[in-house]
Amino acid sequence: MSGFRADATELGDARRRVEALVCDLPQRPGEKAFDEPWELRAFAMAVAAYHNGQYEWSEFQLSLIESIRQWETDGGDAEAAPWSYYEHWLTALETVLAGNGVLSDAALDDRTHAVLATPRAKNHHEPHYEPVTIDPAR
Numbered sequence: 001m002s003g004f005r006a007d008a009t010e011l012g013d014a015r016r017r018v019e020a021l022v023c024d025l026p027q028r029p030g031e032k033a034f035d036e037p038w039e040l041r042a043f044a045m046a047v048a049a050y051h052n053g054q055y056e057w058s059e060f061q062l063s064l065i066e067s068i069r070q071w072e073t074d075g076g077d078a079e080a081a082p083w084s085y086y087e088h089w090l091t092a093l094e095t096v097l098a099g100n101g102v103l104s105d106a107a108l109d110d111r112t113h114a115v116l117a118t119p120r121a122k123n124h125h126e127p128h129y130e131p132v133t134i135d136p137a138r
Contacts, residue, residue: 018044039086046093055096063092
């Protein structure tokens with residue numbers, strides 16, 4: 001064993017794919033592509049699920065359009081539900097994954113039980129060689 005996790009290459013490839021996409025996002029000078037860390041994670045999850053064949057990109061686009069349309073139909077009330085592109089992004093991702101059975105209650109229950117059954121310090125002693133952040137300013 002070389003000391004690297006067996007999935008390190010696959011994870012590294014996925015991170016590099018997301019990093020390349022993030023670096024190519026259109027931005028105004030002085031603005032960030034993501035205001036909060038969860039937005040980057042939502043972006044990365046959508047890209048990873050697409051690359052894993054969990055849904056077709058056109059499904060996601062239609063779901064995103066519908067989420068935004070619903071927000072506008074509800075009046076686009078900034079006090080009740082302020083505008084957040086990545087909130088709609090996440091809603092669209094949840095919708096397509098639930099529609100394809102990936103986010104079924106049974107699947108979530110199984111995963112939740114597995115996470116809760118895992119000891120808190122499991123694998124904390126193992127080194128992680130892949131970066132955990134993406135710097136879009138490369």
